[in-house]
Amino acid sequence: MKMRGGWIFPVLILVVLGLGAPPTQAKPATGEKADVRILIDISGSMKKNDPENLRRPALRLLVGLLPTETRAGVWTFGQYVNMQIPLGQVDAAWKRKARNESKKIGSPGQRTNIEMALKRASEDWEGSPTLYRRSLILLTDGMVDVSRNKAKNKASRKQILNKILPRLKKMGVAVNTIALSENADHELMRKLAEATGGWYEQVNDANQLQRVFLRIFEKVGKPDAVPLKDNQFTIDDSITEATVLVFHKPGAKPTQLIPPGGKPIDAESAPDSISWHRDEGYDMLTISDPKSGEWRIRAEVDPDNRVMVVTDLKMNTTDLPSRLIHGQSLPFLTSFTDHGKRIRKKSFLNVVEATAQQRDGNGESEPRPLLDDGKGPDPKAGDGFFSMRFGGESLSSGNGELIISAKGRTFVREKRMSYEVVPPVMLEVKPGEIPNQLLLTLMPAADLVDPASVKSQVWLETAEGEQTPLDLIQDAGGVSQGNLDITTFSGARKIVVSVDAKTVAGESVEYFDAPVEVEGIMPPPAAVEPKPEPVTEPTPTPAAESPAEAVEEKRAEKPEPAVEEEEESLLMTAVWLGGGNLLLLLALGGGFWWMRRRNQQGLVSLLDEELPENLPAAEVKEAA
Structure with missing residues (x-):
């Protein structure tokens, strides 16, 4: 056994953010160890949603990751509740038993008695948590189903929300829920998780269960880990055990492990110091007293591969809430302990580089530093707390992961935390009572936002930016409602929401989004038919003709002047005048x-x- 050196310093004062506590306030951790109760649905509907019983390898993965300081137990439930794996301290014997018992998990149940499962798994918990952090992991694919009588099912569901949930919340239990079907009671699963600071996730494919269990384990187990890049990782002298998790696809080549300066090792050739468990979809290797240096893995690179370690040199971080409000910014602290004591020595702290990186729907961010310089979010320089602020507008709605990495002169460490970014209000749009009208409801997230502080503006907006205000009436609970007549406009419009509010901790939050698009059905104005224009017959093109014909034709075509009659009239007048004059002259001549x-x-x-x-x-x- 290697001798482990370490720093000896004053007692650690670990500052973390409790779930649901004001982000600007710190409180001591309730326990460094985990008490985990796992509830697995074995109702008949699981034959359809998990036909290959992938719950078994997923449970074995979770069991294999649990550290020895953990208390754990497994219950299965259908119509009745069975303690599949007895509650006890996790050790090698408990893990062997759990892996064997996992093979019995099937789908023989006739009902889905979630109420009884929650009661049985938590019945020994009393008061607030002390030494252990309390967590429940609930996996189901259906609704509350205790009887053919719908009234009894409704009463059981009500009992969960009105009796069991308040009790779990009071005892500090984080309920993590997994809905393995679109037909599950997602509203119930989400309420259980959100009210207790747990994690909720919907899984439509049982093949995803292993990775979901991994994320939940990282939340409830808070393991120490070292970075794994390009399937390479570094072990330092302070590490007494390393657990390597390697995911693989069907038909993949067997995984190999190459120790520092050594030859490749596989499941068949592994020495006694390496416990090698190969299962459906993954390999899990537990290395006792690993050799210091660089290790390599021969397998396909996977972002969910992990190297988790048991060490006295720990990196401690703020406990990030499972749910963050869009636009919210939280202080985040990191410190280091050796044998439970916070490290303050300058020679150690001055060479530590701590960084944070986030991964979400927008991809992977650039690493940003955590500093112990007494500036900005860091309260005091040189006190051993590396600080930053996390959140704000840089976070996009949906699920994400925060990765904290640290590198010192002789060690590297990593921690991963999953989170969900949610809006401070939810916009619900559904058909109204009057045809062609939509009912708009803007509801604050009451567990995160002070409803009385919500000030909202809602409007319709075209693609060109033209805005039409919508009149929503807000009640005392912060809920706003109004109707939208879709016959008053045509084409697509976005419903834009702008909100100013305060969190339950009193922090200001600004939110702006266009979460919903609606289609107007206003008929176009009646078309006015234009008056037909007179049709002008085209003038025929004359055929080619000789110059003589042209001249003759021009003469013939000379229009008879319309004054012919006038000339004839003038001629007659001239004749009469001439005749008169002649007669007059004759008369005068005759007279003369x-x-x-x-x-x-x-x-x-x-x-x-x-x-x-x-x-x-x-x-x-x-x-x-």
Whole structure:
């Protein structure tokens, strides 16, 4: 056995955030050890949702990960509740028994008596937790089903919510629930988890159970671990045991382990110091007194592969709540202990590099430092607490994982924590009582937000950004309701929610999102038919013709002036005028001639009277 060196310092004062406690306040940990009760549904419906009994290897994975300081027990339930694996201290013998008993898990039950399972598994708990952290893990695929009588089922469900849940909450029990079906009572499962600070997850495929059990174990067991990158990990002198979890796909080559400076080892050639358990979908290797140095794994790289260790040199972190409010920012602290005492020595702290990284639906963030410099979120420089603030707008809604890594001169450590980011309010949209109207309900997360502090604005918004306010009436409990008439608009619209609120701890939270899209059905305005335009017949194109024909045609085509009648009228007038004038001239001429003639006759008479009687005849003629 290697001798383990260590630091000797004053007693550790570990600061953590309790579930449901104000994030700005710290409280001592209630226990460094875990008390875990596992409840597994064996009702007949599991034949459909878990036909290959993958609950068995998933349970064996969880059993194998439990550290020796843990108390644990397994109950199965259908119509009745059975203690499948007795409650006891986890050790090698308990693990062997648990693995053997897991083979008996099937689906023979006729009912789903969740109420009785919760009662039986927690009946020995009393008062607040002291040495052990209390956790329940509930796996089911159905609804509360204790009888053919629906009233009895309803009464049993009510008993869980009104009697059992308040008791579990009062005793500090974190209830972690897994719904292995879309038909499970998700509302009940979520309420059990949210009210107690536990973890809720829906699984539609039993093949995911092993990884879900891993995430829940990391929450309830809070194991120490070392980073695993590209299937390589480093063991230091302070580590007395290492558990290596390697996932593999069907048909994959056997996993191999290569110790520092050694040859590859597999399940068949493993020495006595390595306990090698190969199961459906994974290998689990427990290495006693591992050699210091770099180890390698020959297997497919998987993000859920882990190396968990037993060590006296521990990294302690803030207890991150399972649920965070979107926009909320929490102080997060990390410290180190050796044999239970917080390390304060400058020569150790000055070479430690601590970083935080988050993984969620947006991918993997860049590592950010945790500092012990007395600035920003760090309360005091050089006190051994490395600090940062976690959350805010950088977190996206949904599930995520926070990874804390630390590297010193002689060691590396890692811790992983799963979390869910939820909005401070939930918008529910469903058909209203009046046709073509939707009922909008905005409900605050009462366990996270002070309902009286909620101030909300809701509006419709087009893709172009045009906004139409919606009138929702808020009651004393912070719940707002209103109707939306979908015949008043057409096309797609987003319902946008803007909220200012305070958490139950008094922190301000701002939230802005467009969680729902609705479709309007306003009919388009009636189309006005345009008046038909007069049809103009096209002028035919004339055929080619000779110049003479063209000239003749032009003459022929010369339009008869519309003044022909006018000219004819003028001609007739001219004729009449000319005729009149002619007659007048003739009359005047005739008159003149008659007058002259008469004058001449008068003259002749006078001459006749005056001429002498002896004038010769010739002279008389000449005078006439």
